[in-house]
Amino acid sequence: MIFRTAAAGVAAIAICISLAAGAAAQTDELQDAQQLLKQGQIDRAMERVDQYLKTRPKDARGRFLRGILLAEQNKHGDAIRVFNDLTRDYPELPEPYNNLAVLYASQGQYDKARGALEQAIRTHPSYATAHENLGDIYAKLASQAYDKALQLDKGNRAAQTKLNLIKDLFTTTQTPTKVAVARAEPAPKPAAPPAPAAKPAAPVVEPKKEPAPAAKPAAAAKEPAKKAPPAPAKPAVAENNPETLIKTVEGWAADWSNNDVAAYLARYSPDFKVPDGASRKAWEAERTARIAKPRKIEVRVEGHKVTFGDGGKATVTFRQHYRSEPFVSSATKTLVLIRAGDKWLIEQERIGG
Secondary structure, three states: OOOOOHHHOOOOOOOOOOOOOOOOOOOHHHHHHHHHHHOOOHHHHHHHHHHHHHHOOOOHHHHHHHHHHHHHOOOHHHHHHHHHHHHHHOOOOHHHHHHHHHHHHHOOOHHHHHHHHHHHHHHOOOOHHHHHHHHHHHHHHHHHHHHHHHHHOOOOHHHHHHHHHHHHOOOOOOOOOOOOOOOOOOOOOOOOOOOOOOOOOOOOOOOOOOOOOOOHHHHHHHOOOOOOOOOOOOOOOOOOOHHHHHHHHHHHHHHHHOOOHHHHHHOEOOOOOOHHHOOHHHHHHHHHHHHOOOOOEEEEEEEEEEEEOOOOEEEEEEEEEEEEOOEEEEEEEEEEEEEEOOEEEEEEEEEOO
16 A cells, blocks of 8 residues: 555654754754664664653654654554644644654544644645645545445446546556557658769860850859758757656656755746645745755656647656655656657646546
């Protein structure tokens, strides 16, 4: 299932350590605890965090890390209480709401998970993780509704089809979709160059007669024909080639992984539809904060499916695997791209197909 719960370990889809509070660097105790968490030494990490919180009981980072460790110990009730307390004391932070949603979902409380994610988005409209998780929650709720419809009407073939589509979203592994690449027609062979004109025969000189002067047209024929000026070069235009679109998406993922904010943002069209109607400036600021170094990020894409539409647009649906310490997620994503000269730029980005 794509929507992983906190019980899945540090790789839970939404339990992430980084908070958007812009706090100062963590102290040695928290750094040690985080290192122990990465090594799987949960009990020792908890000891360090508890020691840290004895002198700083209100510290948001320490409490947040303690909630993660409780989730790692499968103490979901205690973890929920920690994150609930954080939302009360720090309502401006979206991450505690997001982690509450993961824990609620692990218990099958999808309505509570949806409410927590909606609150996270209200707190931070450009929080992409919450949008992604909310999409998975909506899909799960839809799946349950289709299940109920099939129980009430087993002959409802339309509901069965939709149910299959929804369940496909929760498959952790998918066979990459092969893109049929249209073969280019061979270019017509250039016509053979015309044979050179035969040299005119030498004029016959009659005895005692002056040779007749060469006719002007014949002389003109010996002059090489002037070449027509070259046609002005046409501006390069991106082709409707699936491989080109796939390379564009892979380049976008590489820029993200390399923390290359400028190259990443340059792949978006000036007409990019920012989620939830936020301003482009606010969206770019949020993406810069989450991509810039020294944060280590790994983004992989696979299973591309490319379709071309009207007006120089194309849609690429693929599987995205994201990892940043200790946050991991896997989801289906769709990019709508538009031709801009010899490039394809992202006009729209959404979770799902």
